[in-house]
Amino acid sequence: MVRLITHNILACHAKGCTQNNFPLQFKDASIELKEQEFNPDFLRNFLSRLEWKALVDTARELGDTSLPLEMPEMIDDEFLKNLHHVLLEIHVEEGAMICPNCGHSYPISNGIPNMLLAEHEIG
Amino acid sequence: MIPTPDLSHLTRRDYESVYEPAEDTFILLDALEQDADELRNMQPSISLEIGSGSGCVSSFIGTILGPSNTLYLATDINERAASCTARTGRQNNIPIEPIIANLVAPLRSRLRHAVDILVFNPPYVPTFESEAEDAQTTRNIQGAWAGGANGMQVTDLLLEQVDDLLSSQGRFYLVAVKQNDVPAIQERMRQRFNLRSDVVLQRRAGREHLLILRFQR
């Protein structure tokens, strides 16, 4: 289950690829929605760890427009519920993640991303 | 008592390619259980296990902290291990995110000083260096134990990155055996990174003298 919370943490690490290597772009993503227990404290704590623009852009690419382009100053329950759904309930089960810089493709199979590189691609 | 994770879904076949929990796994669980209250009080946002194998340890951490309180990331170089980790998470209702990766390679840049709980039960058995290198490239069951010179070939690579990963309150739990030269590890981490450490548990299991090291700022 590659959820957007995890996608928000993965970057390309191919040899020489150190800039513009995040966020990876989903390709041919097949998505499942799975309900998760709502935990506002966890979300509040996690906000500072997020790359907001990467999250919003990725959610929009996957068809979810519930998050505002700027992180709001007032964190209310409605916002947290939307954030909860985007971060934790959208699961990418199949597809790939493509590096915006070098084009490397990281496959996702059965919900598990394969981030390994071949010997000659390791920096 | 925190219940040991349910592993009844894993079969002999799984354990042909994925490390079956053994004494080293269980001493690590015991060390985590011993710290359970402190770990809960930290309100950790991110737990990261490297080399999660069956997924037993990450599920146990999830049971200590609660499924929705923390993000549980787990890497393994062996893709079958990653799939066992996913299944064990589901079996125990802990949403673990398995990632097929070498140590923390794809996570490093985004997890700078962000990991609250870092755990590694590495391949710690001293072997010929070529054996460890082979295991690291074939990514099979051998990679679960083949540790090269002093059993430190893989662990050494991670030790260089621990300081970068740990949050200000972060802790790193490492499984080691006596042949790894634990005092030297502790001294190096203190001198190079100013990370203090304690041996929080040790025990003899058959021929192995197992220790759990806990590092923090």
Ligand SMILES: C[S@@+](CC[C@H](N)C(=O)[O-])C[C@H]1O[C@@H](n2cnc3c(N)ncnc32)[C@H](O)[C@@H]1O
């Ligand atoms: C001793 S087993 C521990 C498995 C499990 N954590 C446990 O305690 O039962 C070591 C694990 O580390 C994995 N491993 C070995 N080298 C690795 C590397 N470079 N990156 C990630 N995982 C690695 C192995 O595939 C194996 O699953």
Ligand SMILES: [Zn+2]
């Ligand atoms: Zn790249």
